[in-house]
Amino acid sequence: MTKYGSFPGARPRRLRTTPAMRRMVAEHRLHPADLILPAFVREGISEPVPISAMPGVVQHTRDTLRKAAVEAVEAGVGGIMLFGVPEDAKKDAAGTAGTDPDGILQVAIRDVRAEVGDDLVIMSDLCLDEYTDHGHCGVLDSDGRVDNDATLERYAEMAQVQADAGVHVVGPSGMMDGQVGVVRDALDQTGHEDVSILAYTVKYSSAFFGPFREAVGSSLKGDRKTYQQDPANLRESLRELALDLEEGADMVMVKPALPYLDVLAKIADEVDVPVAAYQISGEYAMVEAAAEKGWIDRDSAILETLTGIKRAGANMILTYWATEAARGL
Numbered sequence: 001m002t003k004y005g006s007f008p009g010a011r012p013r014r015l016r017t018t019p020a021m022r023r024m025v026a027e028h029r030l031h032p033a034d035l036i037l038p039a040f041v042r043e044g045i046s047e048p049v050p051i052s053a054m055p056g057v058v059q060h061t062r063d064t065l066r067k068a069a070v071e072a073v074e075a076g077v078g079g080i081m082l083f084g085v086p087e088d089a090k091k092d093a094a095g096t097a098g099t100d101p102d103g104i105l106q107v108a109i110r111d112v113r114a115e116v117g118d119d120l121v122i123m124s125d126l127c128l129d130e131y132t133d134h135g136h137c138g139v140l141d142s143d144g145r146v147d148n149d150a151t152l153e154r155y156a157e158m159a160q161v162q163a164d165a166g167v168h169v170v171g172p173s174g175m176m177d178g179q180v181g182v183v184r185d186a187l188d189q190t191g192h193e194d195v196s197i198l199a200y201t202v203k204y205s206s207a208f209f210g211p212f213r214e215a216v217g218s219s220l221k222g223d224r225k226t227y228q229q230d231p232a233n234l235r236e237s238l239r240e241l242a243l244d245l246e247e248g249a250d251m252v253m254v255k256p257a258l259p260y261l262d263v264l265a266k267i268a269d270e271v272d273v274p275v276a277a278y279q280i281s282g283e284y285a286m287v288e289a290a291a292e293k294g295w296i297d298r299d300s301a302i303l304e305t306l307t308g309i310k311r312a313g314a315n316m317i318l319t320y321w322a323t324e325a326a327r328g329l
Contacts, residue, residue, distance in 0.1 A: 032076030032326035042085035043104040053211035075326035079121035095131035099157040106165040113166035123169040137174035156186035163192035173200040181247035199249035202237040208282025261312040268313025277314040
């Protein structure tokens with residue numbers, strides 16, 4: 001005899017019965033336009049150079065970067081974030097290659113803009129660490145510490161040359177106090193009012209940055225704990241957010257992504273501007289290494305991590321899988 005009303009009366013599993021059902025009721029969806037491809041372009045090479053800690057990622061030549069940009073457009077990717085890797089001989093204490101109009105990053109911006117025009121949002125890393133012989137994100141004072149205000153002057157110069165090269169968005173990433181305001185002023189005063197700022201609002205001093213240092217040929221010895229954030233702190237991120245918005249940030253970012261999903265969710269709840277999250281090199285490397293050993297299913301893990309970042313509140317995700325993931329969506 002059937003007993004109506006017996007436990008369980010509610011059966012959430014009914015909405016999980018088939019792939020079509022799960023797709024229909026999904027609360028969050030990834031779209032190719034949500035994804036931004038970080039890409040490295042290296043000066044003085046004739047062939048792409050594989051990054052050993054990031055299987056499948058390379059330091060591009062100018063030609064292969066142009067090809068990668070076209071492939072990103074064809075896959076529907078929203079944007080590309082460019083990082084320049086100069087020749088070692090061009091590094092110096094002030095990172096002058098970063099403000100040379102003919103420096104590798106500025107040349108790459110012009111290349112990509114000429115190749116894809118406005119079909120892809122072209123973004124540039126606005127930081128000195130790739131260009132300094134000491135590997136820090138700014139210029140140093142007489143005691144060997146990063147000089148915040150002197151560094152801001154260099155960032156203003158970088159903003160101008162990157163905008164002159166044709167970038168749509170600059171990404172000041174050095175975590176200097178006041179960087180967004182200085183960059184905004186520099187852009188406006190040089191006729192680049194339409195260039196947007198993606199503020200690296202929340203950037204933690206993270207162990208997961210390790211493979212990135214190989215990717216950009218970093219000269220860093222030591223760490224960046226005096227200017228990047230302490231992983232123990234959340235309220236500090238909200239203070240950084242308030243300052244960046246007050247200074248004119250058009251978009252804000254949380255970096256890294258997966259270890260800081262709680263921070264990402266809090267930031268997303270607080271703002272009415274687009275929020276990005278950067279799935280960084282160490283996050284990428286962990287999935288690739290575990291998949292190579294057969295410990296996890298690679299494709300499922302990629303999709304799951306990206307969905308988790310989206311669910312936490314990111315409107316945009318910087319990921320080295322951007323083009324691959326976009327093709328599969």
